[in-house]
Amino acid sequence: MPGIxxxxxxxxxxxxxxxxxxxxxxxxxxxxxxxxFYEPPSERRKKEKIATRKKILRKLWMLRRYESRL
Structure with a gap:
């Protein structure tokens, strides 16, 4: 806990x-x-799965983008 x-x-x-x-x-x-608000474990896992998928797709997009320049 912060305190000054x-x-x-x-x-x-x-x-x-x-x-x-x-x-x-x-x-x-x-x-x-x-x-x-309470978030059930199933919702937490679902959000983590979506975030992981977005991260992978973003990396793939960046890889394809820079690969096309070569």
Whole structure:
């Protein structure tokens, strides 16, 4: 969990920026959005399968694109 130490004479805006930076680095907001609704394991596997397929197709497309230039 992110936490910051506010030093003497430090204004609120700089402390808030530090806190926000830590939250962004730890991907807390992304994790909260992902866990907002329950996702059954079958749906998770389905999404992973689709993402893997997209990744493979993207690599294949790039390979064909650069292969045609040779």
């Amino acid at each position: 130490v506010v030093h003497q004479g430090e204004d609120f805006e700089s402390a808030y920026r530090k806190f926000k930076r830590q939250v962004d680095r730890n991907l807390i907001v992304v994790e909260l959005r992902k866990r907002r």
